[in-house]
Every structure is written in structure tokens, then in C-alpha cells.
Amino acid sequence: MKTRRLSRRQRALANCAPVSEERIRDRSMRAAVLRARGSNGFANQQSFDRAVAALVRAIPIPPEAAEWFSRKELIAPSKWTWKKTARNPAVLAIGIALVVIAGVFVFNFVGRLSDFPGSGTARKLLSIAGSTRSVLLDPVAGDAGTLSDLFFLKHGLEHYDVPEEFADFRTIGCRVFDDDEARRVAQIWVIEKQMQFFLFPAERNAKTGAVLQFPGWRYVRQEGWVGAVMERNGVCFMAALRGREKDLAPYISKTKQ
């Protein structure tokens, strides 16, 4: 009979192969027995062990002791427990993988919860806000609310209106530039907390061209900057500053939904 070579550990396990196959409870022993099964030596060992075990069962047990062993099995097999299962490396690895997947899923889901039409553009403009220097802007001293006329008359931009919450803020400068995503963007720099305002076209439905509206103010965060965005008449307004939501909240707390 063809025999397969056994490793040292498999040879050690094969020497301990149980008399009854149902006692094989782990994979390494099962593999060792399967591998050793082809050899005459192992076949002799198994028939030897079966004969000895049969003789052991025939050793007379005093009746007083025998009545304690009325059950077929002397030892109940170890019970399946959550604790034991959780310690299995494969189960542990699967568990960790599932937790990571669930974490990524939850992270994306929570991220999506705060998304709104135009949030991608708003984030991009926050990056621009972080890199803009005041010298890039045309110096304009006045109230932010008065710049709507300038944008309309000079650049033909309709409804580029600064909401009343921010209309009274004194400006340092402004500019209008083209962006691949946001198209025509108006940028205003104000004195108050060195805030920057952005006005840009609201996102539209690709098929119908209808403006994708959203109610009230929405927050976006990017690279240490926070922006509060609202949409009105097809134009989005964003007030941006370096800081956190709580720094912007006082300005919009009355109208935020």
C-alpha cells in the first residue's frame, strides 16, 4: 500500500490517534490520521488499540462502582459556548473584518447624512478659502449686502445675493472666478473673523435641469475650515471661516433648520 510521508508532529499525533474515530475533535489530528491511514504500521496500530480497548472494557468493574457508570458516555463532550467560539482565531479574524467593514460603512453613512446638493463644490471652495490671500481680491470697502449689484452689473450674475444674516458685514475685497465644477464663483472677504463668503450656482438635475433645492443651512468641513451653506433662487451662499461649527453657529442660529 502506498504510504504518504508524515511530518514529525503528524507522526506524534498518529501515535496518539484515538481508538474511536468520534474522539477525533481537531483538524490536525484528523489530517494526521488521514495521512497515516495508508500505512500498514498504522493499520496494525489501530487494530492493536481496538483490541486493547475492547479488553479494557471487559475488565470487571465492581457492581457498586458500575452503577455510577450507567450512562453510555463517561464524559460529556465539551459544550459549545460563545466564549469558546469567540476564541477561535478564524472566528476572531472574521469578527475583526466585519467590525472594520461595519465601521467603514457607518463612517460613509454618517458622512452621507450631512451631504446635500452642492456639498462637494462647497468643500472644494473651502480648500480655495484656505489658500486665498487678500491680495488676490479686488479691494472693496462696503457692506457685503451691496455687492449683489456689483456682481450683476459687472459680471452679469443674477441672484448672487448675500443673505441678510451676513449682509451688514464690512468687506475687504472680492473677486469673481471660473471653476470647472462650480462655474462662476463670487468670493468676498469680510473683516468679521476674516470670514469669506462664496456664491456659486446650485447643483441641478442632470436630466431636467431643475435646481436641487435643500432647506435651511447646512454645514461642511474641510481642512480645518467650516462652511455654512444655504440655497436661494438657484444660487448657493457659503459663509466660511477657519474653525468649528460653533464659531459659525451664532450667525445663523436664528434661521438654521
Place this chain on the structure above:
Amino acid sequence: MLGDSGKAQAVFQTTLHEAARRAAHEGLPNERFWLFRDARWRCLEASETDLQAEPLEMEEREITAEAASQIQRLEPIQLAIWISAAPEAQRTALAFFYLDEFDYSEIADLAELKLRELSRLLAVSRRQFQAWLDATFPEGPTV
């Protein structure tokens, strides 16, 4: 392990008595094989006072296909005496192994052996027992 049913009976009763006492007073240990561990130590204690076999270099033979039929010709008590005469931990390993109730890791745990030691003891025991069988039935199995 003792080769004497009277002594085995005494160890058995003492072990159960002690287990009942602990269950009533301290509670039973949270360990699956504590009763077998306890019984084993009582067996070792009980056999300490016996006449000890002299350490002997026993002959070993490879297991043959005829071994099973040779074993069938033995009386159970002959096997019990052979096992009980084996040195510790070979005796414990053989007793638990041929009881056919435990897997190898449980036996190694009960006998306080490593897998390689258990494996070596079982392999050596089989060869020694084969040599003893050959000496006991020199003419081979009868048909």
C-alpha cells in the same frame, strides 16, 4: 491503574466521597476533568506503598498484524496488571488512552505530559506490549 479491584474500589469511593463533601461545602471546581485528576492522584498515592517493580529494560517489538488476535486471547486482568506495573507516567497515559473517553490533548493535560512525550510513551508501550505478547504466545495465534 492499580491492578487490584479492591484498591480501585477504595479509591473510587474516596474520590466520590470527597467530591460530595466539596459539593456540599466549597462547591465543585470549575474544571472539566477535576474528578479524574483527583482520582489519578489518589491512585498514585495508593500505589506508593505497594512493592515497586524494579526498573527494567523491556524488550520492544514492532506491532504485527497478529497482535489483535494475540490480545483477544488475554484475560482482562492480565492487561490490567501489565498496565498497572508500568512506570508513571506511562501507566497514566495508557489508562486514560485505552479508556477511550478522552482525546490526546485531554490525556496530555490529565497526565501532565507534552504531546511528544505522550506520543513516545504510547508508541513505546505498544512495542513493549507486543514483545510481551510474543513472549506469552510464542507459537502465534491458535485457529
